[in-house]
Amino acid sequence: MMNLKTFDDIQTFCEITYDGAQSETKIQPIFSPVKNPDLIGTLYHYPSVPSLFINPRNVEIWLPPDYDEGDASKHAVLYMHDGQNLFESQKSFIGVDWGMDETMAALYKNREIPSTIVVGIWNTPQRLREYLPQRPFCNHLSQRSRRRVIKRYGGMSMSDNYLRFIVHELKPFVDSRYRTRPEREFTFVMGSSMGGLISLYAICEYPQVFGGAGCLSTHWPIAHKPFSKYLNTRLPEPGSHKIYLDYGNEANRAGYRYRQKRVEHILKDRGYEFGTTWLGNWYAGDPHSETAWRDRVQVPLRFLLKNDQ
DSSP: OOOOOSHHHHHHHHHOOOOOOOOOOOOOOOOSOOOOTTOSSEEEEEEEEOOSSSOOEEEEEEEOTTOOTTSOOOBEEEEESSGGGSSOTTTSTTSOOOOHHHHHHHHHHTTSSOOEEEEEEOOOTTHHHHHSOHHHHHHHSOHHHHHHHHHHHTSOOOHHHHHHIIIIIIHHHHHHHSOBOOSGGGEEEEEETHHHHHHHHHHHHOTTTOSEEEEESOOGGGTHHHHHHHHHHHOOOGGGOEEEEEEOGGGGTSOHHHHHHHHHHHHHHTTOOBTTTEEEEEOTTOOSSHHHHHHHTHHHHHHHHOOOO
C-alpha cells in the first residue's frame, strides 16, 4: 500500500492507470445454497472472494424462483453494494434486511420486471474509501481538500479498484457460472447512501457494462461539488442508460434535496428525460436506514428493470 504523506505522493497515486489486463484470480463455484426456509429463491454465499485489486470479501448470489438448472433461459443481473443487508436480517448490521428475495419474486410474479439474478457484494472496514469516487477526487479537489479527505477516511479513494473487481473479476465469474444476459441492457448496479454514490460512478466509468444505476439516499455531501463537475463530462448517453435517484428525511439534515436537485439539472441538461431515462423521488419522513430502503426498493427496481418485452 502506497504511503501518502506529501502532495507528490497523492499526485502519483492519481496518475496510476490500469492497463486493462484480465485478472487471473479464480473464484471457486459454490454448489450448496444457504439453508434458510424463510428465503424465496436460492441464495449462495461465497466467503472471502479473492481479488487482485481489493481485499477479499463475501459475495452472495441470489437466483430467482424460476431459475432452473435444466432449462436454457437467461436472466438479467443486478449488482448491489452493502450485500450483507439484502437477504437475511441476522447478517444485516442493524438486524433489518432489504427483503430483496421477497420483493424481486413479487415483482416478477406480477410481470413488472424480468427474471433477475441479484449479486450482493458485502462491504468491508474500507467501505468509505471503496465507495468514494476516485476520479473526481483526483481531478476536481484542491490539494487541501484531498488531504482533508485522506485524514477523514484513513487513506485515498479505492473505488477504481473496487469497480475493477466487479467488472473484471466478479462479473466474468457470474456470467460463466450462471445463465445470465451479460449485455449492458441487462446489467444493473444499485446501492444506498455511499452505495448510491458508487453506483452512479460505476455507470459513468463503465457505461459499456451497466445499463442502469439505482441510487437511494445518495450521500452527496462527501464529494458533491467535484462529483458534479465530473458528471458534467462523464454521464453516459441517456438513450441507452437509466438513472434513479431518491432521498428521504436527509433533506432536513444534510442538504440532500438541494444536492440531488443539482444533479437532476445536470441529467436534464445532458438529455435525460424524466420518467423515461431518469427518475427522482422524495420520501418525506423516511429515515436514512435499511428499513426505509426496504419499504421503497420496489420503486427503483420497477423503473430500472421493468419488463418492456
